[in-house]
Amino acid sequence: MSDVAISAHGIEKWFGEGEARTHALRNVSFDAYFGEMLFIVGPSGSGKTTLLSVISGILRPDDGRVIIDGVDVWHLDDDELAAFRLAKIGFVFQDYHLFPRLTTLENIAIPLVLRRYDWHEAQAEARKYLRIVGLENRAQLPPVKLSGGEQQRVAIARAIVSQPDILILDEPTASLDGETGRMIMAQVVYLDDAHVTGKCHPSQ
Amino acid sequence: MRPEVPGPSHPRLAASGRLVAVAGILLLAYKLLVNDRAKFSGLLVGLTFSVFLMIEMTSLFAGVLNRSSSTVFNIGASIWIMDPAVNTVANTIGMPDYVLDAVRSIDGVRFAVPLYSGGALVRLRSGTYQPVTVIGIDDTSLFGRPSVIRGSIEDLFAENAFLVVKDAEYSKLENPGVGTDFEINDHRGVIVGIAEVSTSGLFGIPTLYTTYQRAIQYLPTTRYTISYILVEPKSPADTVRIQRAVNRLGYLALTKEQFVARISDFYKYQTGLGTNILLMTVISFIVGLSISGQTFYTFIVENLDKFGALKAIGAKGHELVTMILFQATFVALTGYGLGIGLCAILIALARLKIPDYAAVITFYNLGLALAMVIVIAGFSGYIGVRKVLRIDPFDIFRG
Numbered sequence: 001m002s003d004v005a006i007s008a009h010g011i012e013k014w015f016g017e018g019e020a021r022t023h024a025l026r027n028v029s030f031d032a033y034f035g036e037m038l039f040i041v042g043p044s045g046s047g048k049t050t051l052l053s054v055i056s057g058i059l060r061p062d063d064g065r066v067i068i069d070g071v072d073v074w075h076l077d078d079d080e081l082a083a084f085r086l087a088k089i090g091f092v093f094q095d096y097h098l099f100p101r102l103t104t105l106e107n108i109a110i111p112l113v114l115r116r117y118d119w120h121e122a123q124a125e126a127r128k129y130l131r132i133v134g135l136e137n138r139a140q141l142p143p144v145k146l147s148g149g150e151q152q153r154v155a156i157a158r159a160i161v162s163q164p165d166i167l168i169l170d171e172p173t174a175s176l177d178g179e180t181g182r183m184i185m186a187q188v189v190y191l192d193d194a195h196v197t198g199k200c201h202p203s204q
Numbered sequence: 205m206r207p208e209v210p211g212p213s214h215p216r217l218a219a220s221g222r223l224v225a226v227a228g229i230l231l232l233a234y235k236l237l238v239n240d241r242a243k244f245s246g247l248l249v250g251l252t253f254s255v256f257l258m259i260e261m262t263s264l265f266a267g268v269l270n271r272s273s274s275t276v277f278n279i280g281a282s283i284w285i286m287d288p289a290v291n292t293v294a295n296t297i298g299m300p301d302y303v304l305d306a307v308r309s310i311d312g313v314r315f316a317v318p319l320y321s322g323g324a325l326v327r328l329r330s331g332t333y334q335p336v337t338v339i340g341i342d343d344t345s346l347f348g349r350p351s352v353i354r355g356s357i358e359d360l361f362a363e364n365a366f367l368v369v370k371d372a373e374y375s376k377l378e379n380p381g382v383g384t385d386f387e388i389n390d391h392r393g394v395i396v397g398i399a400e401v402s403t404s405g406l407f408g409i410p411t412l413y414t415t416y417q418r419a420i421q422y423l424p425t426t427r428y429t430i431s432y433i434l435v436e437p438k439s440p441a442d443t444v445r446i447q448r449a450v451n452r453l454g455y456l457a458l459t460k461e462q463f464v465a466r467i468s469d470f471y472k473y474q475t476g477l478g479t480n481i482l483l484m485t486v487i488s489f490i491v492g493l494s495i496s497g498q499t500f501y502t503f504i505v506e507n508l509d510k511f512g513a514l515k516a517i518g519a520k521g522h523e524l525v526t527m528i529l530f531q532a533t534f535v536a537l538t539g540y541g542l543g544i545g546l547c548a549i550l551i552a553l554a555r556l557k558i559p560d561y562a563a564v565i566t567f568y569n570l571g572l573a574l575a576m577v578i579v580i581a582g583f584s585g586y587i588g589v590r591k592v593l594r595i596d597p598f599d600i601f602r603g
Contacts, residue, residue, distance in 0.1 A: 049602045050602075053597075053598045053602070058516055058597045058598050059596075059598040078520075078521060079520045079521065079522075082515070082518045082519060082520045082521075083518065083520065084518075085516070085517070085518040086517060086518025086519075087518070089518075091516055091517060093513065093516070093600060094602070095509075097509055097510065097512075097513035097600060099236065099510050099513075101235065101236055101239035101240050102232075102235055102236070102239065106232075106235065110232065110514070110517065111517055111518070113228040113229060113231075113232055114229070114514070114517065114518055114519050114523070115518075116228070117228065118227075118228065119227065119228045119231050122228065
């Protein structure tokens with residue numbers, strides 16, 4: 001495995017048509033290394049989420065290359081790309097996107113289920129990560145019964161449960177108060193014995 | 205040092221096969237569906253109601269058709285010979301006696317006997333009049349006789365003797381016992397036995413059995429008196445030859461199955477009954493399709509971001525399709541089962557109040573409803589799959 005986790009070269013991305021056409025990413029190039037915690041900071045609408053989507057194999061760029069751990073991801077087909085994301089990347093979305101009809105424990109187990117774990121084995125594994133984020137006593141509650149900070153910790157546990165090489169957090173503290181946001185970031189730093197790439201809200 | 209990353213090559217994962225993988229995804233789909241109780245209930249209610257209506261309608265029709273052929277089932281002859289204009293058991297056209305003799309002379313006929321089937325008005329001891337169906341069976345062989353549960357079949361040879369069938373209509377004759385007498389067309393009739401048959405009649409009137417000769421003697425008839433000639437071939441292979449020979453005589457010979465089909469066709473295509481039932485079944489299908497299609501579509505739309513999140517995390521397209529088709533199939537089959545159960549309960553309850561309630565759940569009804577439910581599940585699944593496959597995970601990512 002090379003030390004370069006993500007290598008972006010000349011990324012270009014446009015949105016819209018005609019007068020509404022917007023140049024969201026203009027010739028973006030950078031390297032992010034394993035073991036490094038990288039923050040992308042910018043004002044609202046500057047293209048942070050777009051960049052994260054492009055470098056994580058979710059949004060196809062109009063030009064440029066993204067190489068993750070030596071693999072040119074935009075040369076993979078849809079299924080290969082999905083499998084690659086599942087194996088390599090953990091996501092924490094802006095709005096958490098937890099499943100309200102599943103328990104907290106089941107939410108965390110989802111990546112493992114997609115990785116072909118047996119259901120009960122996935123639950124057992126998920127419980128370890130629930131303990132790591134300090135929510136073991138919330139295992140059987142649905143996410144809607146948790147506070148915003150707790151939901152964010154569940155989202156983080158879900159992102160790291162399959163021990164991905166790369167962790168991508170999109171505005172992980174945006175909807176949290178300052179105190180909870182600091183606690184979440186402390187937790188992310190604490191978990192940084194894995195290689196993490198990340199992004200945080202400009203206010204952080 | 206970085207922790208070991210479990211993946212498809214991990215020993216723990218290597219042991220788990222495709223089945224485990226699919227089972228986990230299906231369990232996830234199941235929980236997403238069932239835990240949304242409001243939507244799940246809505247889907248089940250829609251499908252159950254739809255299946256209930258479809259099965260109830262077709263069962264009623266099957267019941268009517270079954271009863272319309274009750275005489276054919278109860279008599280049990282292999283071949284029925286009749287005037288070609290006959291479409292139902294109830295509307296007979298008399299045949300002359302020489303046809304019976306001619307049939308008996310056909311090669312391959314083991315025996316042939318006459319049968320009388322007609323209606324009469326019975327005056328009961330209370331003075332009330334009750335229409336009845338009278339079946340006159342061959343005096344010599346008593347072929348086509350019912351199963352006697354009280355009295356003796358030989359007593360049918362006694363003077364004025366009749367057997368009464370104990371079915372749902374029995375009470376209309378004021379529950380006669382052995383020895384009860386009545387008046388039939390100015391003749392005295394005596395109940396000498398109580399019988400039972402496998403299938404009740406369609407028209408809601410009691411049935412009396414007597415001998416052929418007594419039937420044509422007591423009841424007003426046309427010049428020709430034989431309603432049907434019942435034939436048993438020497439072997440099944442002789443059936444076609446007998447049918448051809450009877451056709452040459454200018455009459456129609458049908459096997460039991462062909463006669464039942466002819467009667468069914470008459471009710472289906474010449475009475476409007478079939479069209480009405482078909483319309484109701486189609487309406488039930490459309491109602492089910494609309495309710496479940498709409499509810500399932502809403503369910504998918506409301507969970508679209510969740511499916512998008514799954515896609516972003518790494519679920520493959522075919523895995524999402526599997527989840528949605530499983531959800532559609534699960535809810536459809538559950539609704540199917542509940543619909544059948546509800547229909548069976550309702551028919552059982554209806555029979556407690558209306559013993560003559562004509563509804564039969566046949567394998568054909570069940571198969572038809574299952575086919576329609578599969579179409580509903582397929583349609584619901586299709587709209588769900590279309591929607592989910594079009595989700596762009598980027599929309600989920602940017603919130």
